[in-house]
Amino acid sequence: MAVLVDSNTRLLVQGITGSAGGFHTRQCMAYGTNVVAGCTPGKGGQSFSDEGTGKEVPIFDTVRQAVAATQPNATMIFVPPPFAADAIMEAADAGIPLIICITEGIPVADMVRAKTFLANTSSRLIGPNCPGIITPGACKIGIMPGHIHQVGHVGVVSRSGTLTYEAVGQLSARNIGQSTCIGIGGDPVKGTDFIDALSLFNDDPDTHAVIMIGEIGGSAEEEAAAWIAENMKKPVAAFIAGLTAPPGRRMGHAGAIISGGKGTGQGKVAALESNGIAVAPTPGDMAETLLKVWQP
Numbered sequence: 001m002a003v004l005v006d007s008n009t010r011l012l013v014q015g016i017t018g019s020a021g022g023f024h025t026r027q028c029m030a031y032g033t034n035v036v037a038g039c040t041p042g043k044g045g046q047s048f049s050d051e052g053t054g055k056e057v058p059i060f061d062t063v064r065q066a067v068a069a070t071q072p073n074a075t076m077i078f079v080p081p082p083f084a085a086d087a088i089m090e091a092a093d094a095g096i097p098l099i100i101c102i103t104e105g106i107p108v109a110d111m112v113r114a115k116t117f118l119a120n121t122s123s124r125l126i127g128p129n130c131p132g133i134i135t136p137g138a139c140k141i142g143i144m145p146g147h148i149h150q151v152g153h154v155g156v157v158s159r160s161g162t163l164t165y166e167a168v169g170q171l172s173a174r175n176i177g178q179s180t181c182i183g184i185g186g187d188p189v190k191g192t193d194f195i196d197a198l199s200l201f202n203d204d205p206d207t208h209a210v211i212m213i214g215e216i217g218g219s220a221e222e223e224a225a226a227w228i229a230e231n232m233k234k235p236v237a238a239f240i241a242g243l244t245a246p247p248g249r250r251m252g253h254a255g256a257i258i259s260g261g262k263g264t265g266q267g268k269v270a271a272l273e274s275n276g277i278a279v280a281p282t283p284g285d286m287a288e289t290l291l292k293v294w295q296p
Contacts, residue, residue, distance in 0.1 A: 002135040003155065003180035003200045003207065004098055004124070005074065009139045012037045012072035012096065014079055014087045016048050016059060021078030024102070024143050028076070029053050031140040037066040039075075063087075063094040074098040076132065076141050084128060085110035092123040099191070100141050101127035111189040118191065125191025131161035131183035142183065144168075152177015153296065155201035157194060158213035159186045159220075160241060163283060167211050167239075170287035176296055179207040186215065194224035202232055209235045209294040211286055216242035217263040222271040229275035237290035239280040240268045 011028065015021040016038030029035050029050050035057050038048045044061030060066040063075070075096050079087040084103040091099045106128050118125055126133055132142015136149035148165060150172045158164040161183050168181060182197050184190060194212060201207040210232075214221035221240065228236050243265035272279050280289035 002138060003182070003197075003204050004126075005133055005135050005139040005141055005180070007032075007034075007138045009074050009098075009141070010034055010036045010070070010072045011141060012039060012063065012066050012070070012075040012091075013048075013057075014039045014063065014075055014077045014091065016040060016057070016078070017043050017046075018078055018080075020102075022048070024078065025057075025076075026050050026052060027146070028140050028142075029055065031146040033139050033141060036070040036072050039063050039066050063090045063096070067094045067096065072096060074100065074141060077101040077103060077128075079103060081105040081107070085114040088114045088125060088128075089117045092118050092121040092125075095121075095123075097123055099123055099125045100130070100132050101125065101191075102130065102132060102143060103127070104129040106187070108187075108189055111187065115189055115191070124196075126182065127185045127187075127190060129187045130185030130190075131164060133180065133182050135180045136178050144181070144183070148172055149181065150175070150177035152179065153206060153208040154178050154290070155197075155204070155207040155210040156181040156213070157197040157201070157210065158183055159215050160213055163213045163239070163241060166283055167213060167286045170284075171211075171290075174287055174291075176287065179204060188218065194220050195227045198224060198228065198232060198236075202234060207234065208296070209290060210237075211290055212236055212238045213286070214238065214240050214268055216240070216265045216268070219263065221268040225268075225271040225275040225277060228277060235290070235294035237278045237280060237286065237293060238272050239283060239286050239289070240265045240272070241283070243269070
């Protein structure tokens with residue numbers, strides 16, 4: 001069993017003909033992900049060629065056409081920021097259950113509109129502004145380097161893409177594999193949040209422990225800490241990025257900003273520790289901190 005994606009995932013790529021979309025689609029295919037269709041308005045009837053696998057992927061003008069012809073159950077979005085929210089809503093309107101939006105820089109007002117639309121559908125959104133999701137050895141959807149992952153039993157959920165890779169690298173260096181790694185993204189308005197991912201890991205028999213990586217801004221980590229204390233059956237280790245960030249200055253992600261005295265790193269660490277969650281003191285200590293509360 002895996003969380004959200006596995007060897008049965010059938011992937012559509014929106015924006016497959018762009019340079020980033022094309023490059024990362026080929027990387028996903030090389031990993032073994034089953035890409036069944038692409039979607040770029042005006043390019044319908046063409047195909048996307050992957051020399052590495054020898055596969056020709058049909059391209060459609062609309063998501064509905066792609067769904068009718070190829071039955072994808074997930075989509076990866078590389079559509080430019082001004083049009084990405086519409087791409088998310090188009091995928092949800094076509095009934096695709098899992099939507100992974102990699103695009104960075106989507107206007108917040110557009111994402112508010114998209115999130116409101118999604119609330120009336122059965123689709124789950126991961127992102128935007130995220131690295132995607134990977135179940136090692138089975139399916140990679142996103143921009144993460146596949147080779148650093150190993151099959152195993154640690155779930156990873158993070159607001160930061162690069163810190164996700166750091167945690168995975170530390171685990172794999174110790175020959176500790178991962179069940180599924182989810183990059184939820186760093187934007188203030190997003191789909192899947194910490195509690196959503198933790199709940200999935202909690203119910204997944206292949207996930208035995210979790211690393212949660214947060215950062216300054218917002219209250220998601222504090223809410224997750226309370227949820228973990230009340231509901232989580234498995235060990236969790238955490239790390240909070242941005243502890244030295246000055247108030248009012250955005251640090252990398254659109255959502256990583258301390259405002260009105262709220263969302264400080266120190267407050268997040270205190271909330272986690274008060275709920276019995278081990279917090280790594282530095283990024284280099286994430287795997288070691290997990291091993292203090294869990295033995296593989």
